[in-house]
Amino acid sequence: MHRGLFIGRFQPLHLGHITTIKFALKSVEQLTIVVGSADKSHEARNPFTAGERIEMIKDSLDNDGEIDIRKILIIPVPDLGVHALWTKQIELLTPRFQAVFSNDPLTNILFKERGVRLIEPHLSHRKLLSATEIRSRIVRGKTWEKLVTPQTVKVIQDVDGIRRIKTLFTRMADTDTYRVSS
Amino acid sequence: MHRGLFIGRFQPLHLGHITTIKFALKSVEQLTIVVGSADKSHEARNPFTAGERIEMIKDSLDNDGEIDIRKILIIPVPDLGVHALWTKQIELLTPRFQAVFSNDPLTNILFKERGVRLIEPHLSHRKLLSATEIRSRIVRGKTWEKLVTPQTVKVIQDVDGIRRIKTLFTRMADTDTYRVSS
Amino acid sequence: MHRGLFIGRFQPLHLGHITTIKFALKSVEQLTIVVGSADKSHEARNPFTAGERIEMIKDSLDNDGEIDIRKILIIPVPDLGVHALWTKQIELLTPRFQAVFSNDPLTNILFKERGVRLIEPHLSHRKLLSATEIRSRIVRGKTWEKLVTPQTVKVIQDVDGIRRIKTLFTRMADTDTYRVSS
């Protein structure tokens, strides 16, 4: 196959993502990495901007000895609200592709209804290599740096990300001061 | 009265809706059925597209011996986000009406603030004849087909709706793969 | 074929539309009439709300001796801004269809790229039976009533539509008072 699609939110990028990228590159010549929820940031589940996440991915792959960065495109795709238009939105923002690498059941249903080929990558250490786990460790002050690349650590430090994640997490849900989110 | 409005989400259409439509047709010459949240689909609470729901309604009423389909309009209305504009949005998308049939307290407050006449239809078998109950039965593999019309069963089967509902329901809330919803 | 789609803006409905509806009903069992730009009204090119246009269509077809209203659905579809998502939006808001009746080149390209069958209805008296011509005649005080159905005349009178069209038309483009449009 010429081109595949790998969809994630990368909040933040971790070693599980790197493994999937290497797995995908075995069966496609070109890989488009879709940075989902690109319009989201500064939320407990989505602390980083799309630009910060793209920087994590680009810097990490540039410095990984096994990945040929020339085969990679990194494309941010915002949420649409309307689920059934979302796969179409991805098609509009990316070059033509022949397969999708994804483990999310809804993504899979939506692409299957459009007749796209789906490949479910094997997830190893699923509980540990998870962005939810990493954000949770950051909040609780536990070690997390070994679950991500050194370049991801650097971007998080550059943007004062530890404090941002902790603030977003501990921000009480019921104070009545104005809150940005809808 | 010339024209009435009946507002629902129809996820899916069930026999309680049919009863209300017959009740309404006793007091109005024409009835506009508003398919609410028309922009929503592929969500646990909103599995079906507006088109699929309109198909359920049209095919069911066409085959109901007691309903005169010539008196019916079926109009999809998307959510607006801004509650206070929503009744105005309904007025823009539907022919002029003189009464609203609704049991939802917020709908009733919003229309009352605009001075519209409200009729609260009697709901029989409220717990059983409920779309929430039907979706829940589908997820748990219990019988549900007798709570809806044969035409609704057919549309759900045609679009592989059982699997869609189960996937949407069991999709774990905390995996960190990209998720479409905002 | 089971179901066809006829797409128009109906600003206002005129006799050319009625002819096309009759033409379409010869080859499909059910016809969905899509009222496009449903979010638009009170503009020079789009004076009427979707509800007003639906009322024109429903009342006219109800009183046309040759049309079986039981075969008709009338569905408002708002503009999306993003052209390439628009055909998908129509699919989400309408029951499944097998053909589209349309003379608009862009509509035709967009549906052809999705592999939908297109039928271009013959347009007779194209210059006269045109909503642009009718709005222009209303502005200039010329006769227009014979180009539309009596039911359309009635809806336009009921909503004080003559004055609305004239105001929207003559409203000077360069006054600097606040103007609603973006």
Place this chain on the structure above:
Amino acid sequence: MHRGLFIGRFQPLHLGHITTIKFALKSVEQLTIVVGSADKSHEARNPFTAGERIEMIKDSLDNDGEIDIRKILIIPVPDLGVHALWTKQIELLTPRFQAVFSNDPLTNILFKERGVRLIEPHLSHRKLLSATEIRSRIVRGKTWEKLVTPQTVKVIQDVDGIRRIKTLFTRMADTDTYRVSS
């Protein structure tokens, strides 16, 4: 009457607006000044942000010996796209009012359809006291300062507004470089 509404775009505020405000204050106890198209700026017709326009109004009225600023509210209202929802939007964003001061025919039609009392203020020196004329004079390097208040001149100078207006005006319509507007 207790409270009136005066709607304008104020691109920029000029002496004609000041006259209308004084006229309105003769018949109402409180006046809400609506700064329309509040989401627009950096366009040829809308060079200034809502904040900059509010600053012009607040500073000018503070320094006008005849106006009692305690009777004034200044409220920005963004465009909605959907004309028919716009009057409702204004009602949601402002305190209850009993009359609208406006010379725009569309504004007047929309409020009349809602049953609101309209007062059309007399416009003197309409050609000269017009924001279009002022922006045009700025582009052509002619005098304009006497058509506005000294406070408006100051805000325009503070934000480098002369250069902004000239750039927005002379920016060629047909270059193919990326352009922000939709």
Place this chain on the structure above:
Amino acid sequence: MHRGLFIGRFQPLHLGHITTIKFALKSVEQLTIVVGSADKSHEARNPFTAGERIEMIKDSLDNDGEIDIRKILIIPVPDLGVHALWTKQIELLTPRFQAVFSNDPLTNILFKERGVRLIEPHLSHRKLLSATEIRSRIVRGKTWEKLVTPQTVKVIQDVDGIRRIKTLFTRMADTDTYRVSS
């Protein structure tokens, strides 16, 4: 400092807000009160429209002997969805400011990332003087009037706000009737 910003939702305005406004006016010459979530109303957490909230604020400050209303601007700002654009949105809708008065951690992080000076006002009686507490007391039928100004009580009574809050609160979360919110 010339101008400060005080951001709140004011659902409803209470005596804690009044204290903060007086505190802020000691260190700035002008104060812009931002009414956040201005697009929200008729929700359990956001029962009042922006216009109703502005009326509470304007009428209360007009009748407070210690506050000079001439130093005050009251500006509604809608939610944007995209957190990272929200501070920019506030800057576009308000006159230039030199400091922000806020106790919300996310607001503070977002403004700090833009280099804006933040002042955290002391909150006394934090549990009692809270809009959440006031709405909760209204629902439970307990006294609440002494926690707000007499003008706020009047606006709430004028718009039948007690019934609105109770309805929004008791509206069952799981009925399957159509519900406006997305």
Place this chain on the structure above:
Amino acid sequence: MHRGLFIGRFQPLHLGHITTIKFALKSVEQLTIVVGSADKSHEARNPFTAGERIEMIKDSLDNDGEIDIRKILIIPVPDLGVHALWTKQIELLTPRFQAVFSNDPLTNILFKERGVRLIEPHLSHRKLLSATEIRSRIVRGKTWEKLVTPQTVKVIQDVDGIRRIKTLFTRMADTDTYRVSS
């Protein structure tokens, strides 16, 4: 400097863009190519989707002997409507940058107001190497292939782009059939 930004619409990519990319790569280590108006396609001025344009750029740069593709990111950015938020939107969707390469006066004003360094690349053969000129030649049936890369020619042929451009151009502006655009 580490990273620069080059902003264009690329409708389609042409040799002038390639020259600018090479010029920019002399002074920055990494270059982010922003594909503007990413939400637009199937319009006379914006015939191609963002995905098609990204494919033109990626394939062309991959096959240009002088460009190191490892230094390049290609990021689609949708229009926002609100000009003053657009530069902020670009910052959210791209990695941190130190300079912008642009010849558009509005882009330059907006970035200058944010304090970003601007470099205006020299444009040679400005009239000929212009996407407007290329689209115009395609419509008139004149040669255009030598103004673009062979890879751009291939993408345009693959998506039946010649016919798409001609249709979008010749589509009469005043027919009254439904039209997708707002």
